[in-house]
Amino acid sequence: MSYATRRSPGARGIAHTYSNIGLETEVLSASPEKLITLLLDGARAAIARAKLYMEEGNIPARGQSISKALDIIENGLKACLDMEKGGEIAVNLRNVYELASHSLLLANLNADIERLDVADRLLADIADAWRAVTGKGS
Known part of the structure; x- marks a missing residue:
């Protein structure tokens, strides 16, 4: 397995990161x-x-x-x-x-x-x- 393959988060990792950013944004702007x-x-x-x-x-x-x-x-x-x-x-x-x-x-x-x-x-x-x-x- 190459270094790039090991370091790449893949689709699941990217979706998880995107979800966390979305939640953080929602929390910071929430009443x-x-x-x-x-x-x-x-x-x-x-x-x-x-x-x-x-x-x-x-x-x-x-x-x-x-x-x-x-x-x-x-x-x-x-x-x-x-x-x-x-x-x-x-x-x-x-x-x-x-x-x-x-x-x-x-x-x-x-x-x-x-x-x-x-x-x-x-x-x-x-x-x-x-x-x-x-x-x-x-």
């Missing part, structure tokens, strides 16, 4: 409401990938996808909550995020697709409600 939508969508996409990897028996990739979903929930969605201003709604969202995180941890520990589905449904319900309240769809 706070749109950012929450992007976080919810990102967590759900990571869960969907984890489910595929679980079905394939790809344990490392499953773990990486679940870790990504957990990171988005814990360091993105949960971290954005203003517990003082948000009152009961913020408390309820925090509880749902904690339940989703717990389900993801159990899914990874026990290779349990049903737990992935629980976490995804929880986030889907929040995403639907968020879009309805903010009018911020895709």
Whole structure:
């Protein structure tokens, strides 16, 4: 294999780079409401990938996808909550995020697709409600 062949990212690599640039541009120009939508969508996409990897028996990739979903929930969605201003709604969202995180941890520990589905449904319900309240769809 030549040096040029090894260094060339190929079509998949180029598409991945282009996708990352597109996402970065979207994030940098997004309103706070749109950012929450992007976080919810990102967590759900990571869960969907984890489910595929679980079905394939790809344990490392499953773990990486679940870790990504957990990171988005814990360091993105949960971290954005203003517990003082948000009152009961913020408390309820925090509880749902904690339940989703717990389900993801159990899914990874026990290779349990049903737990992935629980976490995804929880986030889907929040995403639907968020879009309805903010009018911020895709």
